[in-house]
Amino acid sequence: MAERKLRVMVAKPGLDGHDRGARVLARCFRDAGFEVIYTGCHQTPEQIAAAAIQEDVDLVGLSCLSGAHRYLFPAVKKQLVERGADDIMVIGGGIIPDQDFQYLYDNGIKAIFTPGATLDSIVEWINNNVKPRE
Amino acid sequence: MEKVKKIKAGDVRTASRLIRNLEDGVKEARSTIKHLFPLTGKAQVVGITGSPGAGKSTLVDGLVEQFRKRGKTVGVLAVDPTSPFTGGAILGDRIRMQRHAEDSGVFVRSLATRGALGGLAKAVGDAIHVMDVMGMDVILVETVGTGQQEVDIINHSHTVLVVLIPGMGDEIQAIKAGIMEIADVFVINKADREGSSKLRREIMAMLDMAPPETFASGWRPPIVRVENAFEPDSFGKSMEELTDTIAKHHEHLVAKDLLGSRIRRKAAVELHEAIRSCVLEPILNHLVAEGEIEGMIQKLMDKKTDPYTLAEEVARRFLKEGV
CATH class of the missing domain: 3.40.50.300 (P-loop containing nucleotide triphosphate hydrolases)
Structure with a gap:
């Protein structure tokens, strides 16, 4: 049997066109051996959830630099759950104040990475915490 | 089969999962395809x-x-x-x-x-x-x-x-x-x-x-x-x-009446692929898993034998009737 390959979606929800970080991450995930689906900017939580299911990803990585993460990140998770895909893990990154972390964790976001997080540390976290779903 | 029913009903989750399993070469996915093919x-x-x-x-x-x-x-x-x-x-x-x-x-x-x-x-x-x-x-x-x-x-x-x-x-x-x-x-x-x-x-x-x-x-x-x-x-x-x-x-x-020839072309290619994945791949996987392949490569590098002799030996071992 061929090896299970990790499939990761990198998505930018909401009105935020700053996608340099997201593209750097997509490239970094590619170099880590993952299959990366990149959706581009200005995505609604509904679009992201629908795409994640169509692509059968293991992980959705959200990038948000607009300050709307408290609304958008949980909204993506909620959409996935409503569509019967609560097994797809969601993590996020961007300009996110420390005091918002707990709120996001409580709403199903498994990890948060902020400016200063190294690419290696993100890949390491994924390798340790996300397994291709059986 | 439950999966076939769901796919027939257009269930995206089941379908995308199945495509994933096909990409990953999961055996069970192949048996689902057997049920889908006639449809x-x-x-x-x-x-x-x-x-x-x-x-x-x-x-x-x-x-x-x-x-x-x-x-x-x-x-x-x-x-x-x-x-x-x-x-x-x-x-x-x-x-x-x-x-x-x-x-x-x-x-x-x-x-x-x-x-x-x-x-x-x-x-x-x-x-x-x-x-x-x-x-x-x-x-x-x-x-x-x-x-x-x-x-x-x-x-x-x-x-x-x-x-x-x-x-x-x-x-x-x-x-x-x-x-x-x-x-x-x-x-x-x-x-x-x-x-x-x-x-x-x-x-x-x-x-x-x-x-x-x-x-x-x-x-x-x-x-x-x-x-x-x-x-x-x-x-x-x-x-x-x-x-x-x-x-x-x-x-x-x-x-x-040309659609038939295109469908035939696809059928021929699919058969070819299926034979490759049912016959050739298991043999290669076995040789890799058992570490035999490394020994064979070394023998080639040392010029002790040639690729055709090795392949014929493999064929004799794994295939009942010679081709």
């Missing part, structure tokens, strides 16, 4: 190929819109390359098609080539079957950006679109032999750019020089010009024309 053959499959950056994904997006307007459900299989070094891939075709993400009549799935060299991924053939059984009326298959020889798309499509752009005049010369021969329809994309009439003349000249029997069935590949995708009116009109042309080609295949 296939309803969808119209259109292949879209052309060089990187030619605008394939944007055209697919435009075609999805047209087919939806005509009341058809649409599946899209978009292939992007796997890194030969890390095994990773960036699948970015979807970016151009995300506006259809929430339309339940559209199912877009990205696939990585995972080492396949023909411009597609190995699982494409089976993924088409899955979408077919889901009830997709039209399945659009977008290849990786192609050069000359990646022509596997003809094995899976009823109609092949070859997408070209102006300003690559030298490349036209270079690709005459390979990909230019497989087109049922030529698309000159970005035709508002300089050089599009020159490109048109070159395609016409190439078609004029083809041996007469090439178009014996009465279909000479038409050329459809598509201008700037950011001008919705003119782009929409070109997409209408392209969709009409695809429909005409399909009618032609049906009228001239």
